[in-house]
Amino acid sequence: MANYTLPLPNKQPESDFYWEKAKDHELWLRKCNQCNNAYFYPRNICPSCYSDDVTWIQASGKATLHAFSIVERGPTPAFRESVPYVAALVDLDEGPRMPTNLVNVEIDGAHIKIGMPLEVTFEDVTDEITLPKFKPAS
């Protein structure tokens, strides 16, 4: 953990809560009480209806794979040693889509299929930061 060399999220005031909950191995989303829209990423005003009557909900962690890329060439020097890895967009059961990595899976086209069911898993990359990632549903 001490040797983690990849970029860490640059938290902002409206997302501190999201990352605090990630540290507790929980995935939380913003949801609007006015229009019922659950959305990613966190904003204190609903981007659909502009209400500030928004709350936090804990996501189930269940998702399906929407799109992915097996990255074979690291996009920056920091990621050169990480390849291959799976960049993914996942559709959460609550509605929103989020970017992540697919982990605990054999990295080849035979094992990664769009539409496959996934579940969240948490990677404690430093003492301060935990990244939500996704793995095939058990």
Place this chain on the structure above:
Amino acid sequence: MANQTKTAAIVGVAESDQIGIVPEKSALMLHMEAARNAIADAGLTKDDIDGFLTAGYAGYDVAEYLGIHPTYTDSTSVGGSSFVIHIAHAVAAINAGYCEVALITHGQAGRSARSPFGRDPNLPAAQYDTPYGIVGPPINYAMAASRYMHQHGEARTRQALGEIAVSTRKWAQLNPKAMMRDPMTFDEYHNSRWIARPFHLLDCCLVTDAGAAVVVTSVERARNLAKKPVYVLGAAEHHDHSAIHQMPDLTRTPATVTGPAALKMAGVTHDDIDLTMIYDSFTYTVLVTLESLGFCGPGEGPDFIANQRTAPGGSWPLNTSGGGLSYTHPGMYGIFLIVEAVRQLRGETGDRQLDDPKLSLVNGTGGLLSSTGTIVLGVD
């Protein structure tokens, strides 16, 4: 030409003196060479310029270097689509009386810059994308392409991406300024190394050093300048997301709005277009944009471009410069689409010249399939 409102005209286009691998020149020097060349192409002088448009920098950073003191400025910066959008903004400014002669410039030392070109680390991407290695266009566009393959068939999509890479290279072989002029076979395409699956190396654009510039002025002023005026007949712009995870549909770009809108403004249809120039950051960008513009329906692109229909000698010329894939791509390539369209409409493109084209549609795409600008250009 029926039902065409000639609102303003492109009267000068040029690249920088050199494009390709140019480590001895900064990005701003590339701007300056292109500006000087485009102004000369129009038969104007620097002192005629009263409108200045650029992207990637604040306008004053570039204008100061160029020694230009404009009374109308626009630094709209939406990636590679910016310069196509600048055309519409210049037309509007000229017709509203804010300026008479607008200069649009771009320069980027994409390959050789001494310092990297970064984004604000407070933007959402630095929280939600970067930590996952979702960084830079290839990975993001590759994810979108994976979705297209899922919806429309992997094998036929793969073949279509190869058709685009190979046909674009054939055009580059006819362009002396193109960086990649060796022939490309389908086998070479399919066997090129993986970058971010489903993208091979040969699905990805070049990274070069290059500048280009365009001069726009009123129809009246255009009549007395050096070159045949190329009229801006229609224009539209749109963006619907920044991050790829916020894109409403990974298989449809904002060109679904800008294509039909620009054609409608021009009073023409898809079938009237003689030359289509589509930003080819990746082979997939071309496929998805063709469909989004409305040249064919969703999932029909692979059939539309099959059998090298877009190559030299084919029935549907596309990206005749050799594109970002094989001619040049410094980072925000959109202005080079305009340069080629104008040269084709003027009949200046030598071995790759089309037979008397009258209408060209140009579509720039910026960001992560985030933004598009579409223009329709025509000549008498």
